[in-house]
Amino acid sequence: MNSFTYVEPAGVDEALAALVQYGDEAKLIAGGTGLINLMKQQLVQPSYLIGMRRLPLTTIAGNGELRLGALATLRALENSDLVRRQVPMLAQAIHLVATVRIRTQATIGGAVSHADPAQDTPPALLALDARVKIRSPRGEREVALDQFFTGYYETVLQPDELVTEVIVPAQPAGSSAVYLKFLPQTHDDYATVAVAARVAMAGGKLSNVRVALGAAGSTPIRARAVEDALTNQAPTLKNLREAAALVEGAVDPTSDFRGSAGYKREMAVVFVRRALEQALTAAGHKLA
Amino acid sequence: MKKITPRVNGQAQSREVPDNRLLIDFLRYDLGLTGTKEGCSVGVCGACTVLLNGQPVSSCLTLAVTADGAEITTIEGLARGDKLDPLQQAFIDYGGFQCGICTPGQIMAAKALLNSNPHPSKEEIQDWMMGNLCRCTGYYKIIESIQAAAEGKVRV
Numbered sequence: 001m002n003s004f005t006y007v008e009p010a011g012v013d014e015a016l017a018a019l020v021q022y023g024d025e026a027k028l029i030a031g032g033t034g035l036i037n038l039m040k041q042q043l044v045q046p047s048y049l050i051g052m053r054r055l056p057l058t059t060i061a062g063n064g065e066l067r068l069g070a071l072a073t074l075r076a077l078e079n080s081d082l083v084r085r086q087v088p089m090l091a092q093a094i095h096l097v098a099t100v101r102i103r104t105q106a107t108i109g110g111a112v113s114h115a116d117p118a119q120d121t122p123p124a125l126l127a128l129d130a131r132v133k134i135r136s137p138r139g140e141r142e143v144a145l146d147q148f149f150t151g152y153y154e155t156v157l158q159p160d161e162l163v164t165e166v167i168v169p170a171q172p173a174g175s176s177a178v179y180l181k182f183l184p185q186t187h188d189d190y191a192t193v194a195v196a197a198r199v200a201m202a203g204g205k206l207s208n209v210r211v212a213l214g215a216a217g218s219t220p221i222r223a224r225a226v227e228d229a230l231t232n233q234a235p236t237l238k239n240l241r242e243a244a245a246l247v248e249g250a251v252d253p254t255s256d257f258r259g260s261a262g263y264k265r266e267m268a269v270v271f272v273r274r275a276l277e278q279a280l281t282a283a284g285h286k287l288a
Numbered sequence: 289m290k291k292i293t294p295r296v297n298g299q300a301q302s303r304e305v306p307d308n309r310l311l312i313d314f315l316r317y318d319l320g321l322t323g324t325k326e327g328c329s330v331g332v333c334g335a336c337t338v339l340l341n342g343q344p345v346s347s348c349l350t351l352a353v354t355a356d357g358a359e360i361t362t363i364e365g366l367a368r369g370d371k372l373d374p375l376q377q378a379f380i381d382y383g384g385f386q387c388g389i390c391t392p393g394q395i396m397a398a399k400a401l402l403n404s405n406p407h408p409s410k411e412e413i414q415d416w417m418m419g420n421l422c423r424c425t426g427y428y429k430i431i432e433s434i435q436a437a438a439e440g441k442v443r444v
Contacts, residue, residue: 006290006307006353029351036310036349037330049307053354075343099419101344101397102331188332188418 001039008051015050015162016137022048024159030071031105033098034114057109057164062086064170070109070163074121075100077108087168089177093124093196096181099188109163112148115155115219118190122149122220124179125166126212127196133165142167149219172208175200176283180275182267185258191215192258193251193267197275199230201285206230206239211276215258216251216268223250226272235280236288244273292356296321297365305352311345312336314352315362323363323392327421334420337393337400338362344400363392366399375399375434377442384433386424394420398434407438 009015019026027046029035030053038044057071060080066087068077077083078094097103097111097120111121112132122145130145137160145166148155157163171177177198181191194214200207209230211223229243253264280287293302296319303318315321315338324347327335331346338347339361366373375395378384385391394417401408401416408416413434422430436442 001308001310003306003308006351008353032351032354033331033346033349036351040329049351051351051354098331099334100400100416101334101337101346101419104343105345105349 001036002042002045004046004049006049006051008054010054012055012057012135012162012164015052015055016135016160018048018050019160019162020137022050026050026159028052028113028162030107030110031073033102033106034110034116052109052162066168068108068166068168070165071107072109074103074106074108074111078103087128087171087177089179089196089198090121090124090128090168093120093179093181096120096179108166112145112166113155113157113163115149115153117149117152117217117219118194118215119220120179120181120191120194120214123194123196123212123214125168126220126222127177127179127198127210128168128171129210131167131169132163133167134161135164136161140164146222152218154219171198172200174283175208176279177210178275178279178282180271180278182271190258193253193264193271195268195271195275197272197279199235199276199279199283201235201280201283204234205232206235207232209276211247211272213247213251213268213272216253216264218252221250223247223272225250230276234288235285237277240273240276240280240287244269244276247272290353290356292353294355294358294360296360297362307351307353309352310348311338311340311350311352311355311360312347314355315347315360318352321362321364325389325392327390327393332419332421333390333393334397335390335393337396337420339396339400342400342403344397361396361399363396366395372444373399374440374442374444375402375437377444378433378437379430381442382433382436383429384426385430386422386426390420390422390424394422394430398437401434402438408434410435 026048057069059069181194196212198210209227211226225246255261325335327333331349336347
């Protein structure tokens, strides 16, 4: 690992001042489970590390709309009664991230800022219409998570910005969500493909459909073609099967030891269909 | 260089460390606590597990500067004089280790589990311990050892 100067601001304003002072020579560090590995591989070589551990951003709050402080650890979130009650799918997805040791250190702000396309938390948040709250010396802004990821490990974040909160809006009445992680090797592995799906019903037709995938391209992705094909349609097995097939055109997986690109594309179709079926079944809907 | 003052195994420590010192290197090289082992160096294998403020972390992914002011417990901090921790005794009585390289990490992870959940089910033990690899593949005995310690079956 390269040498660097570590600074530890006591508050968000001080952290923003440090970002301005050191510019793109600096990196923010929260849990460090992602960044330290990138630094060990010399893929990232910051001259300054800005430690976030003293920033007061660990609060998990909200009734209906959940506000998750950027420094809330994944373990705090999976164990949070608020998260479990309001968006159980998010708690279930987070429980599947790596191991308890990593979840103890890793944070929700890190999980989105790191922008690893294969992690579990981003697609789960995408399917729940999450937003990211961002601070900079220029002010505050919110970005919908589906506008946040721009490329492989890249986001819309500017060098003077930091994530303060991840916001999960109140979910549509009667909606149901499922996260499926295809793990053909070990349980602590990255997904071969992962799917988060949310559905609701309105007047006997599907509504508020969200389908998001991890490990299926250079960013976590939303499969809008699948969502659009199902909206206002009857919840039949045939409709789900035909819509799921459309995900083939939305994904762009790479071949690696977890499977060939072609295999992953086929598994994306299978797991999108299963996730939709399970979300509807879990909400008590019969599939014709 | 930064001065850090953590408490390690109940003892106050004060050391100057380079900003990029990893916690595992601080423990092993600066404090001579070589019980904590380094395996994969990327946070996967669990050999380097220590407790930071009571919580299990990978010391290979943790900067020593972020442990300033923290309470750190390593495998050396479990025994009280000649009296082993029940988990240590259980690993001996129930054959919870073979070559031994993963054992400090296994025991520290198990310690964190029993601290937060004193009577875990077998499934809860398996789920929690998934992040601690044993290349001798002695997992059954490790699980039995933790169950025995949790059930108060070992005498120390």
